Amino acid sequence: MNLSINFKKGMYLMLALALGSLTGCDDDPANNGLTASSVDASFTVTPVAGAVNTYLLTAQPKGVIASKWNTGDGTYQGKMIETISLPDAGTYTITHTAIAAGGATANATAQVVVANSDPAKGNLVKGGSFITAEDRANWKKVIYNAGADWTYSDKGATVSGGHAGIYQAIDVVKDREYTIDMTISGGASSDMWFEVYAGKSDPATTSGDYKDGGTVMGLNTWGGCGNAPVSGKLSAIGCVKNASKDAISNVVKFDITGKVYLMIRSGGGIAAGGITIKSVEFRGK
Incomplete structure (x- = not known):
């Protein structure tokens, strides 16, 4: 009788150990086959x-x-x-x-x-890297509220503190298509917008928010971008529609030959440390 009981206890113990070993394997992510052991990025x-x-x-x-x-x-x-x-x-x-x-x-x-x-796609933006004093002199500021500003460093141009814009004039040809882009980086923001415009009116003579030509591209936390850290080309990570196309696109076209104004402005709860841009481009398509 005692031998039978001991035998059963031994069997239960072996079964428990076996089940425990199986559970242990499942709990170890290194052994579950869900994580690749090597990746070929070629x-x-x-x-x-x-x-x-x-x-x-x-x-x-x-x-x-x-x-x-x-x-x-x-x-x-x-x-x-x-x-x-x-x-x-x-x-x-x-x-x-x-x-x-x-x-x-x-x-x-x-x-x-x-x-x-x-030759057809030369960058029409002057000083788009913001590295030198000569680069920065090509840009003008519009400050919409106290405490907001754009500042320059070897990392690019950074907007912080609220609603402010920078702009410069660009010479374009009627009915020719152009693309606008820039590299953008920053932390997670809240209730923030970052917008790019290409309009015919000079921002220095425009009262209120600049909206000439409608938005070309941008970030908008209500639209689902900018509320997490951002890094990369604005054309790739932005979620603001091109007003002239009602779709995500960085392509613009104009009904004049002459000057238009590339305007970049942002506001709202901009991430701590601000939003930084560099490598600003305006090119023939």
């Missing part, structure tokens, strides 16, 4: 036939669920196959961040040498 760069300084980035897809790219102006969420334009001559380091199961990541880089600038 990609190819191919010139696009018939297009000037335009390249196709193609990431290998095996085991990759998302891609981020950086062409030198900040990382942005992209696709596995991405088309980029590098209109200015120079050497560019392209970085691909591959994201796999469980959030595992890996990076790969490739260099692209652009021998000649694209």
Whole structure:
């Protein structure tokens, strides 16, 4: 009798240990097969036939669920196959961040040498890097409320403290399409808007908020962007619709040949440390 009881107890103990071992494996994320052990971020760069300084980035897809790219102006969420334009001559380091199961990541880089600038897509913005005093002199400020300001550093132009704008005049050709873009970074904001305009009226002579031409692009926490930290091209991470197209687009066109004004303004609960822009571009499409 005692032998039978001891035998049963031994069997129960072995079963409990076996179940405990199985549970332990399930609780260990390193052993559950949900996190990739290695990620292949390799990609190819191919010139696009018939297009000037335009390249196709193609990431290998095996085991990759998302891609981020950086062409030198900040990382942005992209696709596995991405088309980029590098209109200015120079050497560019392209970085691909591959994201796999469980959030595992890996990076790969490739260099692209652009021998000649694209004459049709030259940047019409002057001083878009904000690095030197000469750069900064191309911009004018509009301060809408006390305590708001744009300040300049080697990191770019930073808006903080409330509603303020910067602008400059750009010469355009009637009915030609242009693209506007910039690199933007900042922390999480609340009740904040950040808007880009390209209008025909001079902001210095405009009373109230500048709205000429309607918004081209931007951030808006009520619209779902800017309420988390931001970093990358505004064209890629913005959620404000282009008023002329009623869609997300950074393309603009004008009914005049002459001057228009690139106006960038922000307000509301801007993140601590402000919102910083650099590499501001206004180019022929």
